[in-house]
Amino acid sequence: MKRLWKSLVGVSLASVLVLGGCGSTEDTQGGGEGGDDTEKTVTVAINQFVEHPSLDAATEGFKKALAENGFTEGENLEYVIDNAQADMNNIHTIANKHVSDEVDLIFANATPSAQASVQAVKKANAEIPVLFTSVTDPVGAELIEAMDQPGEWVTGTSDTHPEAIPNTIKFIAEQTDAKTVGLIYNPGEQNSVAQVEIVKKAMEGTGLKAAEASVATTADVKQAAESLVDEADVLYIITDNTVVSALESVIKVAQDEDIPMFAGELDSVNRGAMAAYGFDYADLGYETGLMAAAILKGEKKPSDFEAQYPQNLKLVINKTAAEEMGVEIKSEWDDMAEYIE
Structure with missing residues (x-):
């Protein structure tokens, strides 16, 4: 399949732009004054690791950006959407299928899916742009060499603001009486290992120490949370896809045992975690979608975009969750946080 970003020498703006490996339906997108650019339908594959609110929001943000930039599903855009349901074997099957289908662009949502998609494209020596999102450590995951040095055909957005974890630990150390922080994560997820x-x-x-419990599947999460009850003064659920997919089981333990529970992203606060420094995953997906739109239009190539960190980091505290976990809201938090009920 030809790269979408290869220049077409000698072709005028009013010419037909032929995109390799895509459908045959033709649509007109607004060209310059007195003319138009006619393009074939493009196919965008979505490889999402698992269903949970943060990743779902990122996918919706991605699709919104494409829609707002001239790509209309059913007209000039076709989606191939696959969800691995947190199965490591599924992600490779999905990634290989996308490559064999010669899609025009792959949106890989979460670290395992991004790694699988990049590996599949490399193995096939294909030239398909891969845009990742919800990836904690793109460099450590070997997706790119550096945030400001994306690959020729790989770039995207990280879901780890550099200050999110340090700010959370600082808050726990300075604003609570905790000595031990309980961490639950899947060591099979590179993003989680990096966060720990x-x-x-x-x-x-800070005087804090960590107590760790590992899981392999969502079925392990409740037992892992229970194993930390006698060790941890607070729980800190990082953006581990396996654990976040079963977050309600951790919330139940935290409520029953009066253990304050912090999270790595804001959707978990809406679901019942006490607090998090975070951002909107829809914004993260939207930013990735803007990259995709420019690439699909032939205006830019992936290497033109530095990998991006999320913006607008903020502390959000769930008052109801705090009460259910036996935490008294302090007046000094008023200037530090936004509250939700």
């Missing part, structure tokens, strides 16, 4: 290391680094000099 950042948490431990942030704890240095």
Whole structure:
């Protein structure tokens, strides 16, 4: 399949732009004054690791950006949407299918899906743009060499603001009486391993220590939370896809045992975590969608976009969740946080 961003020498703006590996339906998108650009339907594959509110919001944000930039599903855009349901085997099957189908662009949502999509494209020596989102450590996951040095055909957005974890640990250390922070994560997710290391680094000099419980599937999450009850003074649920998919089981343990529970993203606060420094995943997906629109139009190539961190980091506290976990809201938090009920 030809790269969408290859220049077409000698072709005028009013010419037909032929995109390799896409459908045959033709549509007109607004061209310059006195003319139009006619393009074939483009096919965008979505490889999402699992269904949970944060990843779902990122996907919707991605689709919104494309829709607002001239790509209309059913007219000049076709989606191939696949969800791995947190199964590591599924992500590779999905990624290989997208490559064999010669789609025009792959949107990989979460670290495991991004790794699988990049591996599949490399293995096939294909030239398909891969845009990732909801990836904690794009460099550590070996998706790109550096945030400001994306690959020739790989770039995207990270869901880890550099200050999110340090700010959370600082809040726990300074605003609570906690000594031990309980962490639940899947060591099979590279993004989670990276976050745990950042948490431990942030704890240095604070007097806090970590108590860890590992899981392999969502079925393990409740037992892992229960195993930390006698060790942890607070729970900190990082953006681990396996754990967040079963978040309600952790919330139940935190409520029953009066253990304050912090999260790595704001959707978990809406679901019942006590607090998080975070951002809107829909915005993250939207930013990735803007990249995709420019690439599909042939205006830019992936290497033109530095990988982006999320913007607008804020602390949000769920008052109801705090009460259910036995936490008294302090007046000094009023200037630090937004509250939800």
